Amino acid sequence: MTLPPLANIPFLNKRVKFPVTPHIPGGLTTPEQLRQIAAVAEKYGGRLKIVGNGITIMGLSLADGEKALTELGCKPESFIAKSVRAVAMCPGKPDCPMAQQDSTALGLALDSEFFGQEVPGKVRIGVSGCPNCCAEVFVKDIGLFGLPKGFTLVVGGNAGRHAQVGKIVGENIPAEEVPAIVRAILAYYRQHGRTKERLGQMIDRLGWDDFLTATIPAPYRPQAH
Structure with a gap:
């Protein structure tokens, strides 16, 4: 974009x-x-x-x-309040001995597709290669961290003036399936979010059950395991 x-x-x-x-x-x-x-x-x-x-x-x-x-020859970082910001990512495999997934490859793929896209409010995305969560995924609107079987998805975090911790909404997600889930989350956000309302605030207002049903494939929802 x-x-x-x-x-x-x-x-x-x-x-x-x-x-x-x-x-x-x-x-x-x-x-x-x-x-x-x-x-x-x-x-x-x-x-x-x-x-x-x-x-x-x-x-x-x-x-x-x-x-x-x-x-x-660069785009600027996004200054627009209602946009997807640059994706934060840790080094991941093969550069970090703690990494369980390649957070850099996934992070770059997400940044390439979603950076700068218009949404109702600010969206920050973070990707970490292990549960140490060096990319601070629990205070990102959309966060992911790696485990041996795939990525764990955290949604609804916020490190701003109304800080809140995100919730785990998906487990053992293969890296190649993450972008489609992020697309679904952003589509839901565009449909239901109010101007400058953060993703987590919107979900709290509408309810988590409806959000999960609309955006997270059933096999990856935590209650499915």
Whole structure:
């Protein structure tokens, strides 16, 4: 999905200076890209800050921010309140000895399909390769962590001002079936969610039974085991 130009984002176009964060899926970068980001920051007089899975160039004007993103050949991170944000993911297999699933491969697939999509409110997705949950999946709107037989799905978390812990709604889900389930969850959210209502708040309002029936295949629901 194409994200709007920075100038079209209302709260940004009123700022004299603002941070520019190139979208780097999974935080996976190269020495060449890091050198390019540093060169662009230096060119436009920006400062660099490492934020989560990305690198923010701080202190740029709107015009310079647009130029910087063009030169880097990157989409910006989503500033829009009603969109799917960048997917957070831990290294997973084969890079982490604790990993039980390949969280990076799944995380990149989810980021490629869902990043920037419009939804009623902010959606954060996290993928961890093991139950240590380094991607903080229990406070994501949609979270997944790996076990030997597949991924466990957690829904309804929120680390914002109205924090809440998500609930386990699926178990032993093969990685290849996760995207279809996420599509179903987002479709349900678009159908029933109110403007700026988080996913977990919507489910609490409507009831978990209806949500589970509509979005999670029966074999993966926890009560089926």
